[in-house]
Amino acid sequence: MRRIWAIAGVEFNINSPKQLGEVLFDKLGLPVIRRTKTGRSTDEDVLTKLAASHELPAEVLAWRSLAKLKNTYLDVLPTLVNPETGRVHTSFNQTVTATGRLSSSDPNLQNIPVRTELGRRIRESFTAAPGKILVSADYSQIELRIMAHLSGDAELCDSFRRGEDIHARTAALMFGGEAAAVTGEQRRAAKAINFGIIYGMGAYGLSQQLSIDQKQAKEFIERYFERYPGVRVWLDRTIEEARRAGYVETLLGRRRYLPEIASTNRSVAQFAERMAINTPVQGTAADMIKQAMLAIDRELEKEKGTDSFSPRKNRSVPFSQPLMVLQIHDELLFEVPEGEADRLVAMVREKMEGVMRLSVPVKVDVGRGANWAEAH
DNA sequence: CCCTTCACG
DNA sequence: ACGTACGTGAAGGGT
Numbered sequence A: 001m002r003r004i005w006a007i008a009g010v011e012f013n014i015n016s017p018k019q020l021g022e023v024l025f026d027k028l029g030l031p032v033i034r035r036t037k038t039g040r041s042t043d044e045d046v047l048t049k050l051a052a053s054h055e056l057p058a059e060v061l062a063w064r065s066l067a068k069l070k071n072t073y074l075d076v077l078p079t080l081v082n083p084e085t086g087r088v089h090t091s092f093n094q095t096v097t098a099t100g101r102l103s104s105s106d107p108n109l110q111n112i113p114v115r116t117e118l119g120r121r122i123r124e125s126f127t128a129a130p131g132k133i134l135v136s137a138d139y140s141q142i143e144l145r146i147m148a149h150l151s152g153d154a155e156l157c158d159s160f161r162r163g164e165d166i167h168a169r170t171a172a173l174m175f176g177g178e179a180a181a182v183t184g185e186q187r188r189a190a191k192a193i194n195f196g197i198i199y200g201m202g203a204y205g206l207s208q209q210l211s212i213d214q215k216q217a218k219e220f221i222e223r224y225f226e227r228y229p230g231v232r233v234w235l236d237r238t239i240e241e242a243r244r245a246g247y248v249e250t251l252l253g254r255r256r257y258l259p260e261i262a263s264t265n266r267s268v269a270q271f272a273e274r275m276a277i278n279t280p281v282q283g284t285a286a287d288m289i290k291q292a293m294l295a296i297d298r299e300l301e302k303e304k305g306t307d308s309f310s311p312r313k314n315r316s317v318p319f320s321q322p323l324m325v326l327q328i329h330d331e332l333l334f335e336v337p338e339g340e341a342d343r344l345v346a347m348v349r350e351k352m353e354g355v356m357r358l359s360v361p362v363k364v365d366v367g368r369g370a371n372w373a374e375a376h
Numbered sequence B: 001c002c003c004t005t006c007a008c009g
Numbered sequence C: 001a002c003g004t005a006c007g008t009g010a011a012g013g014g015t
Helices: A001-006 A017-027 A043-049 A054-076 A115-121 A142-149 A152-161 A166-175 A184-199 A203-210 A214-228 A230-247 A266-306 A338-354
Strands: A090-091 A101-104 A132-139 A247-249 A256-259 A323-328 A331-337 A365-369
Touching: A001 A054, A001 A115, A001 A214, A017 A152, A017 A323, A043 A054, A043 A115, A054 A115, A054 A266, A132 A266, A132 A338, A142 A184, A142 A230, A142 A266, A142 A338, A142 A365, A152 A166, A166 A184, A166 A214, A166 A247, A184 A214, A184 A266, A203 A214, A230 A266, A256 A266, A266 A331, A266 A338, A338 A365
Parallel strands: none
Antiparallel strands: A090 A101, A132 A331, A132 A365, A247 A256, A323 A331
16 A cells, blocks of 8 residues: 555555546546546556556556455455354345346355465365365356257367367367467467357457457457357347347246347347347356256255265254255355265266256366365 | 446356 | 447445
């Protein structure tokens, strides 16, 4: 804080985008990259660009990331430990999202940090009880597999059936050569495109994501559709059907109504078109993991009764029985007695991979450890 | 209470 | 010319 104030030459509230804007844009004369509804944006993307011309933006970014972790997680989570159970309990909301996902609140345990080293140290504080371990089981590239299934694109389906690294394969198809020979840079670009397709991105969005010009981004997208023509057909048909019916559906028939797709305001209609593309993919993944959770719960209940997992019945506080403790969209987290982990992993794998049959394999990655960071 | 920002999938 | 990748929840600022 003192360093930031010294560089700025003025004491101000770093947490106020308004005051920060006055320092960056008025006092220091740095360029305004983007506007918000109410003023000049100072978000991460903007500060990263400004960091090329002044030392202050990088300091503010560092401050922000530390403040976020401290204020949202470090200072709060310890106060939320229930004295009866010794655990932090969240609420899972079943009727909040538009796609069929769960959401988590009070506290949100679906956004615990993981992407930075310091973030992972916060995640380490979620631990298993003595004698138990945490098992994390997450669907591998589930949304791309679902898009392969929904679109039936031959190339995409074959790639998954051959068990290939899908981002490397996409890079090879787009930039030439063998999948084994793609550079890190090419794979990164292919990954951004694979994700972008699921979100209904345009050339502008991709150009921003990859720091390339819009013309080149447009060429990338066209090239993608040349290689995966079935995907383009599916996207077009899905939007067309949404316009006709006024809604889209997941594989299990969950509907999202999109009346705005008929809007004469083009940006409003295009927003609805992106929802029409993303919802069947994200929503089908939500259908799948919910079905898996039910199948796993039934199995755990059954094992509890027949003592395959637990030798004792009717314990009010189950000790030796595996517990499903969290769902994070494509991941399930279990707390399990050490000696029963192998059996649990085999059962969870089978249920998660087999609960909905797709035309491509469904793959689940499993990790285990004394804490959530280790298991993940 | 809304806005901006940023944590996650 | 315009706005521009999906879905969430929480914190702090400012009104």
